[in-house]
Every structure is written in C-alpha cells, then in structure tokens.
Amino acid sequence: MNEKRENQSVDQQLDELLRDVEMPASLKSDLQKIASSMPDQSIPKKFNGVEPDSKIWLRRLAFISVLAASLFAVAALIWFDWETGDPAGRTAGKTIKNEKDKSSTDIAKNRTTAVQNRLAQLSESRRALQAQIDSNEIAQLEDRLDTLNRQSSQRLDAEEVQSLVLVLVPEYSLPLGRESSEVKAEVTSIVERYPGTRGAKIAKQILERMNND
Amino acid sequence: MENDPKRKQLFENCVAQCADSIYRVAFRLTGNQTLASELVQETYLNAWQSIGKLKSEDRMRAWMFSILRNQYTKLLRVEKKAVNVTGELSDISQPSEDQSSVSDRVNQALSKLKEPQKMVVLLVSMEGFPVNEAAQMLDLPKGTVLSRLHRARETLKRILESDLQLRVESQKR
Numbered sequence: 143m144n145e146k147r148e149n150q151s152v153d154q155q156l157d158e159l160l161r162d163v164e165m166p167a168s169l170k171s172d173l174q175k176i177a178s179s180m181p182d183q184s185i186p187k188k189f190n191g192v193e194p195d196s197k198i199w200l201r202r203l204a205f206i207s208v209l210a211a212s213l214f215a216v217a218a219l220i221w222f223d224w225e226t227g228d229p230a231g232r233t234a235g236k237t238i239k240n241e242k243d244k245s246s247t248d249i250a251k252n253r254t255t256a257v258q259n260r261l262a263q264l265s266e267s268r269r270a271l272q273a274q275i276d277s278n279e280i281a282q283l284e285d286r287l288d289t290l291n292r293q294s295s296q297r298l299d300a301e302e303v304q305s306l307v308l309v310l311v312p313e314y315s316l317p318l319g320r321e322s323s324e325v326k327a328e329v330t331s332i333v334e335r336y337p338g339t340r341g342a343k344i345a346k347q348i349l350e351r352m353n354n355d
Numbered sequence: 356m357e358n359d360p361k362r363k364q365l366f367e368n369c370v371a372q373c374a375d376s377i378y379r380v381a382f383r384l385t386g387n388q389t390l391a392s393e394l395v396q397e398t399y400l401n402a403w404q405s406i407g408k409l410k411s412e413d414r415m416r417a418w419m420f421s422i423l424r425n426q427y428t429k430l431l432r433v434e435k436k437a438v439n440v441t442g443e444l445s446d447i448s449q450p451s452e453d454q455s456s457v458s459d460r461v462n463q464a465l466s467k468l469k470e471p472q473k474m475v476v477l478l479v480s481m482e483g484f485p486v487n488e489a490a491q492m493l494d495l496p497k498g499t500v501l502s503r504l505h506r507a508r509e510t511l512k513r514i515l516e517s518d519l520q521l522r523v524e525s526q527k528r
Contacts, residue, residue, distance in 0.1 A: 156508065156512060159461050159519070160465075160477070166392065169374075169392050169396075173370045173374055176370075176396075177366045178363075180403055
C-alpha cells in the first residue's frame with residue numbers, strides 16, 4: 143500500500159518536473175499580435191460547425207464543374223460516334239489521325255521491307271536459275287562436242303576421201319592388175335561408208351562411169 | 356473583406372487558453388527555447404489560417420495539439436538536422452550534467468525517448484489529456500498509448516531518479 147502511494151507520488155513528481163516550463167512573455171505577446179498583423183482571410187459565417195467554410199463550397203463547386211465538364215465530354219463523344227459512325231468522334235479526331243498517320247507510316251515501312259526481302263529472294267533465285275541454265279547449256283554443248291568429236295573421228299577428211307577414190311579409180315588401179323569388180327566393190331563401199339562427202343560424190347561418179355563402160 | 360471580430364476573439368481565446376500548454380510541449384519536444392518558440396509561432400499561424408475548420412470551442416485544446424503535432428512532424432521531416440541541432444545546442448548550452456538545471460536534465464531524459472513515446476508522455480502525463488483522447492489525437496489504439504506511456508514513464512523515472520527522490524524527500528519534510 144505504502145509502495146503504491148510512493149509510486150503515485152513519484153509519478154506526480156515526474157509530471158510536475160515535466161510541467162516545470164515557463165513561457166517567455168514576449169512570445170505570448172507575439173502570438174496575440176498574429177490576429178492583427180496577418181492578412182484577412184475568409185471567415186465562416188457561423189461558428190460551431192453549423193455552416194462549413196466557404197473554401198469547402200468553392201472546392202465542391204470546382205468538383206461539380208469538373209464532373210459536369212467530364213459528363214459533357216463523354217456525351218459529346220457518344221453523340222459523335224452515333225452521328226458520324228466514327229467511334230473516335232471529332233474531338234478525338236486529331237489523336238486518331240495521328241495514330242492513323244503513324245500506323246500508315248508503319249505499314250508503308252513494313253511493305254517496303256517485305257518488297258525488299260522479296261526482291262532479294264528473287265535475285266537469289268534468278269542467280270541460281272541462271273547458274274543452272276548455264277550449266278545445262280554447257281552440258282549440252284559438251285555433249286554436242288562429244289558427238290561431233292565422235293563423228294569427226296569416224297569420218298575422213300574430204301581431201302582424204304578424194305585421194306582414196308582417186309587411188310582406187312580404174313585408170314590407176316586396173317593397170318596395176320586389179321580386177322574391175324574388185325575396184326567397183328571398193329568404190330561402192332567408200333560411197334556407203336562416207337555418205338554426203340565430196341569423196342563419196344566423186345566415188346559415185348566413178349562408179350557410174352565404170353558401170354557405163 | 357472585413358476582419359471578423361468573432362474570429363479574432365476566438366483566436367485570442369485560443370492564445371489565452373492554450374499558449375502555455377503548447378509552449379510547454381513544444382519546449383519538451385525540441386529541448387530548445389528558440390526552436391520551441393518557432394514551433395509555437397508556426398502552430399499559431401497555422402491555427403489562425405485554419406481557425407474556420409474548428410468545429411467546436413470545446414475541442415480547441417485538442418485541435419491546437421493536433422496542429423502542434425503536425426508542425427513538429429513537418430519540422431522533423433523537412434529539417435532532419437533539427438534534432439541534431441537540438442542535441443548540439445543543448446550540449447553547448449549545458450556545461451556539465453551536475454551543473455545543469457533540472458529542466459535541462461528533464462530535456463536530456465526526454466531526448467532518450469523515442470518520438471512516439473515522447474509525444475504520448477507529454478500529452479498524457481504533462482498536459483493531462485485522458486488516454487482515450489490522446490489515442491484519438493495520435494490515431495493510435497488505447498492499448499498502444501498505455502504501453503508507450505508506461506515505458507516512457509519508466510525510462511524517465513530511471514534517468515531522473517535522483518531528482519525525483521530529492522523532491523519527494525523535500526515534500527515529506
């Protein structure tokens with residue numbers, strides 16, 4: 143009990159210690175001057191919270207104005223949408239136009255890129271195709287060359303055939319003791335073996351003359 | 356616009372009724388006379404500007420302490436150095452602990468408390484606000500206010516033990 147009383151006493155002493163502060167007199171007079179030295183401000187018409195501060199009304203008025211303006215803007219947008227079929231309306235027209243311009247620029251850029259890519263692909267294909275054509279042509283030419291080489295190796299030169307025929311003609315071969323039939327068979331075989339050559343023509347003429355003789 | 360005499364009268368009442376309490380708390384919060392005076396002036400300037408928001412004259416004291424608390428929080432937030440300056444000033448102005456006044460020693464003891472504890476002990480112990488009202492003013496649960504108050508009191512008693520004993524003994528005599 144005594145301890146409790148002593149504690150209370152200590153608490154009271156502590157409170158007194160804390161309160162042991164004196165306010166400077168000059169500060170108090172300064173505070174009292176505030177009311178007269180400060181500029182006038184709007185004052186509530188009634189005190190005790192009956193009527194709110196006029197600032198509150200101003201704030202409310204501003205809020206209502208903003209709200210009304212917003213509603214009007216929304217209504218206008220809806221009206222434009224309904225009237226013109228343009229979902230953006232005229233108010234937002236500039237924004238939409240800018241967006242359209244931007245999107246059309248983007249589309250043009252995309253198209254250009256696509257065309258450039260296609261052109262590159264086509265050039266590549268063309269080069270590949272040309273290379274194939276060239277290789278085919280070369281192959282064909284080589285084939286033809288081979289054929290010609292083969293043909294040319296089987297044929298005698300015209301002068302060669304002519305000299306051969308001349309060797310075989312009766313005027314030269316018969317005096318050497320060869321038989322007429324033997325020479326005819328030789329000449330006939332030359333005509334058959336080398337058709338279309340000058341030697342073959344001559345050989346034919348010789349053959350005809352021999353037959354006439 | 357005319358200066359409303361009713362408003363002026365209300366403000367003068369405010370100064371007459373609350374100025375001492377407000378200064379006491381400001382002085383104990385800052386631990387410095389100059390800073391306390393500035394804080395009180397800021398509080399009253401703010402009160403003059405927004406006196407229209409005061410709903411009832413019965414709530415004047417609590418309303419003034421709310422403004423003081425806001426101003427003090429602003430002071431701590433904006434001028435973080437203020438607390439350090441307070442410490443430095445009190446260190447300079449006090450030559451040594453045994454030579455300093457009781458009031459300075461109380462300020463030193465208060466500076467050991469955390470800010471939320473300091474505010475609670477000043478409002479409840481020093482200014483005699485009921486715990487419920489202090490809880491409402493500080494936007495805290497009643498239990499938190501009580502626990503902070505208890506811790507703050509214990510810390511202060513421990514630090515100011517010798518001063519308190521001296522006072523108790525002198526009273527007994």
